Amino acid sequence: MDFLYKPWPWYVAGPLIGLTVPLLLLLGNKKLGISSTLRQICAACIPAHLPLLTYDWRRDSWNLVFALGLVIGGVLGGIVFANPNAVAISTSTVDYLKSQGLSDPHGLMPAELFNWSSLATMKGFIIMIAGGFLVGFGTRYARGCTSGHGILGLSALQWPSLVATASFFLGGILFSHFILPYIFAL
Amino acid sequence: MKNLKYLFVGIFFGLALTKGEAISWYRIQEMFRFEAFHMYGIFMTAVPVGALSLFLIRKLNLKTVGGDPIDMPVKTYRHGVIIGSLIFGFGWALTGACPGPLYAQIGSGSLVTVVTLTAAILGTWSYAYLQKYLPD
Numbered sequence: 001m002d003f004l005y006k007p008w009p010w011y012v013a014g015p016l017i018g019l020t021v022p023l024l025l026l027l028g029n030k031k032l033g034i035s036s037t038l039r040q041i042c043a044a045c046i047p048a049h050l051p052l053l054t055y056d057w058r059r060d061s062w063n064l065v066f067a068l069g070l071v072i073g074g075v076l077g078g079i080v081f082a083n084p085n086a087v088a089i090s091t092s093t094v095d096y097l098k099s100q101g102l103s104d105p106h107g108l109m110p111a112e113l114f115n116w117s118s119l120a121t122m123k124g125f126i127i128m129i130a131g132g133f134l135v136g137f138g139t140r141y142a143r144g145c146t147s148g149h150g151i152l153g154l155s156a157l158q159w160p161s162l163v164a165t166a167s168f169f170l171g172g173i174l175f176s177h178f179i180l181p182y183i184f185a186l
Numbered sequence: 187m188k189n190l191k192y193l194f195v196g197i198f199f200g201l202a203l204t205k206g207e208a209i210s211w212y213r214i215q216e217m218f219r220f221e222a223f224h225m226y227g228i229f230m231t232a233v234p235v236g237a238l239s240l241f242l243i244r245k246l247n248l249k250t251v252g253g254d255p256i257d258m259p260v261k262t263y264r265h266g267v268i269i270g271s272l273i274f275g276f277g278w279a280l281t282g283a284c285p286g287p288l289y290a291q292i293g294s295g296s297l298v299t300v301v302t303l304t305a306a307i308l309g310t311w312s313y314a315y316l317q318k319y320l321p322d
Contacts, residue, residue: 004205007205007206007207008202008205008206008207009227010206010223010224010225010226010227010228010231011227011231012206013202013203013205013206013207013208013228014206014227014228014229014230014231014232014235015231015232015235016198016202016206017199017202017203017206017208017228017232018231018232018233018234018235018236018239019235019236019239020195020198020199020202021235021236021239021240022236022239022240022242022243023195023198024192024195025239025240025243025250025256026243026248026250026251026256027191027192027195027250027251028191028192028250028251028252028254029250029254029255029256029257030192031259034284034285034286034289035284035285035310037285038285038306038307038309038310039310039314041307041310042307042310042311042314046311048311048315050311050314050315050317051314051317051318052313052314052317053311053314061189062189062192063192065189065190065192065193065196066192066193066195066196066199067196067289068193068196068289069192069193069194069195069196069197069198069199069200070196070197070199070200070203070286070289070290070293071200071289071290071292071293072193072196072197072200072293073196073197073198073199073200073201073202073203073204073290073293074200074203074204074209074289074290074291074292074293074294074295075293075294076197076200076201076204076293077200077201077203077204077205077290077293077294078204078209078290078291078293078294078295079293079294079295081205082294083205087207087210087212087213089210089212089213089215089216089221089222090216090221090222092219092221093212093215093216093219093221093222096215096219096221097212097215105212107295108204108207108209108210108211108212108291108294108296109210109211109212109282109291109294109296109299110211110212111296113211114211114296114298114299115298116298119298119301126280127280127281128281128298128299128301128302128305129301129302129305130277130280130305131276131277131279131280131281131302131305132277132281132288132301132302132303132304132305132306132308132309133277133305133306133308133309133312134273134274134276134277134280134309135274135277135278135281135283135284135285135288135302135305135306135309136277136285136305136306136307136308136309136310136311136312136313137270137273137274137277137309137310137312137313138270138271138272138273138274138275138276138277138309139270139274139284139285139306139310140270140309140310140313140314141266141269141270141271141273141274141313141320142266142267142268142269142270142271142273142274143261143264143266143267143270144261145274145284145285145286146278146284146285146286147284147285147286149261149271150229150233150284151229151232151233151236152236152259153259153261154233154236154237155233155235155236155237155239155240156236156237156240156258156259156260156261157237158259158260158261159263160261160262160263160267161261163263163267163268163271164261164267164268164270164271165271166271167267167268167271167272167275168271168274168275168278169218169275170272170275171271171272171273171274171275171276171278171279172214172217172218172275172276172278172279173218173275173279174275175218175275175276175279175280176215176218176219176279177218177219179276179279180279180280183280
């Protein structure tokens with residue numbers, strides 16, 4: 001049981017994440033891809049005659065059920081079998097974040113950045129709302145995210161997915177090194 | 187109810203993402219700063235497992251449990267793949283989350299991530315709205 005409470009090392013979590021690909025295919029020829037759920041929600045709520053949002057989203061409703069499963073998986077992993085200790089990131093990252101005015105890690109998410117009252121601050125607005133907007137805008141523009149391109153597309157040896165995954169990382173690396181420090185300073 | 191099985195696969199995927207700490211904002215900062223192998227290790231093991239499974243499915247000509255044929259995912263290239271991916275990368279660095287982890291973060295107790303998820307839905311809608319004005 002101890003195994004459930006401890007964080008799982010990469011060589012356990014990675015293969016399990018990879019197994020999601022054949023599980024979905026074998027159960028019903030379904031393709032892993034989470035950013036599609038954002039599109040489905042848009043198509044279900046406000047299609048507004050937009051070409052990208054006018055399709056039979058109900059045919060892919062399995063994906064919304066899958067996303068609900070992700071929430072439950074989060075409850076199990078983050079609350080029921082929560083790691084009692086903070087995420088053990090490297091000391092150099094801790095030192096860097098401290099130099100940017102953050103405290104020692106606590107849990108999986110920095111509550112000092114991600115909380116309701118900081119939504120009204122410039123820093124919180126940029127990190128949570130502008131950040132979320134870019135995630136939704138960019139993944140739809142790229143026609144996929146870390147799961148659809150990064151896991152499934154790469155597993156299927158699709159070179160456009162390799163271009164996508166390299167660009168996800170390039171964007172994230174550039175942003176972390178050159179822009180984020182200015183946002184932390186707000 | 188025919189979709190119930192996908193709920194369980196979702197729970198499995200969400201649990202692996204959460205216990206593997208791939209949903210942690212801290213882990214994403216560490217990854218983009220190249221200060222640990224952890225996240226790279228996840229990708230470098232997840233992809234070969236996925237690739238080997240796809241290879242076996244094709245090689246053994248496996249069908250779904252319902253007997254339907256399984257077709258292989260095909261991703262087509264457009265320049266938008268690069269533009270969109272870079273934009274997503276910026277958002278990933280800010281929120282510490284890709285779309286999958288957004289859902290799992292909410293479950294793991296970061297309820298305010300509902301706002302981030304809503305912003306992501308709005309971002310998707312905005313792309314759909316602006317699509318005809320943007321390079322493909």
